[in-house]
Amino acid sequence: MSSRPDATTGRAGGRHGGPWRAVGAAVVVVLAMMGSGLIGASLKTTDSPRPPQPVAGTSDPSPNGPLAEADLDGAQQVPTGLSRATPTTINIPRIGVRAGIMALGTNPDGTVQVPPLDQALLAGWYEPGPSPGEPGNSVIVGHVDSAAIGPAVFFSLGALQPGDTVSVERADGRTATFRVDSVASYPKDAFPTEQVYGPSDRPGLRVITCGGQFDEATGDYPDNVIVFASLIP
Template identity: 65%
Template sequence: MTTTRAGGRHGFSWRATGPVVLVLLALAGFGLIGASLPDSPTARPPQPPALANSPVGAAATSPEAAQPAPSGLPRSVPSQIVIPKIGVHSSIMKIGTNPDGTVEVPPLDQAQLAGWYEPGASPGEIGNAVLVGHVDSAELGPAVFFSLGDLRPGDTVGVLREDGEQVDFTVESVQSYPKTDFPTELVYGPTDQVALRVVTCGGIFDEAAGDYPDNIVVFATQAQAK
């Protein structure tokens, strides 16, 4: 399934189902993508390094499985995301599901905003909080998560909440998956950790298909108190 939006771009498309609202990727993927960006290396979003000992799409073990279970915070709406490594300081909007069960995304004219999947956990709660964002758009060029693939384990992602709390997360893993092999359980499934998933498009833009072939997923867990 593919959702076509203003400007001739293709958006995200999943169908939410099941008691924990697992979201299935349906060959459309994250990010507003197109051929309008200059054909130069600087216009191509960075990709995470290939994992020599882990096949792309393998999702047998959650990155945070070995950590002790924290207590978590009460639910609160996230308002901003800050990723110092890649210069992101963006507002967050709520997203949910469309009437057909696919996941909403920020509109094209707000490609610099991240979207929080409201049916899931809020950042700071126990569970997987999911933030999605565009990689680029025809009108704006590089979007909020254009450089997401530059993140590496140990980097920090901060989320500010409407209750005044700031929750810092430590990146555990940055991986690229074919859209046909999206790790639904690891991104949207249950966990006893305070966890964050940040997702956008990845791979080399396919001119013929008019789409990126992959998704970049950042797996992070709440930073340990110092």
Template identity: 75%
Template structure:
């Protein structure tokens, strides 16, 4: 798999609404993810299944970027690793044992019109890393996105993302042979017109991960899911 954005990736808006737009070098992405392409089409012509929904209300338990506390660890070297993070390396796979995810990761960028790429629907079992941002394990918020379902295959890579709970583990294997293990801080659902852009794409001194898909009850009238499910996680020894 190439480390460059896949030229076949579709624009994030597509037939599902407004696109994501990257704004400047700060990589603050205006993700009012209205039908962002992480998606929902009625499955096989019938009503879509409803993916699991987060237990926490939107914003509950978000890590405070001003706090410097870290998970308790026995080895000072582990504390240093979590504080300093890892060197940049492209992610290759993501594993989330609680929900049975073990998926390859493709690199994504932006399209010529400024919209953020998403994995092609034909590859809805793949996750996508937003390459202009930090890599998983680097200081900052690494962002991995994926489809919730598709008309062709039904539930997709992140269909069960909303079932995750604080304390669950996410492991991202990296191209340099290392792995970055993250512990979930919180899982929340946000209306697409209230996407928490700053918490997802804003600055962060700690190595963190954001995993995003669509959520809520599929709306057959609009052909879209109304919400986004977002997992907030922090690098763990």
């Protein structure tokens, strides 16, 4: 990803890059999810493995996910959410991910702290937002790859499909389990800020990394892969 600043675009998870923007309840926070943070330390080589990309037809997310699930009596069961608690581990069975989660805040310039490159197998939770299971959209980000180790924590994120599950273990001993609603790839200059960070009264999860065809010339991935998921009641 490009390292040049751009406060109007949304990005996350590749080798090099620039900032992306999140809309919170009261403020706009510029998040630096690329560059020396979410991608890697050097250019990708031609023989490096390519991360899988979302399947066509999975790129139309609903901002709030399913409205509810029907119980055995046909009544609507709406997830009310959990209290706030720090996430500790993310599990994604389909792609074999079980990874620790570190909390990410913001730097003095408004950019987000990112997982260090020497910890590219860890995911990062955007702590100023909701915790996984709370009402609202919780955001977890991670590297797609690293020049030092190759495939990183979310290398295979684009292989997820609607109906897959993502579970997040929390410090309060509870586990929030989410069902994938959709998996989408967006150009970085068309990041769906509102769908990722916009307000919601339902507990949702957004898992983000970089995607698309790595550009050898710019040292950048052109897209973001975003998983949209809703809490299972």
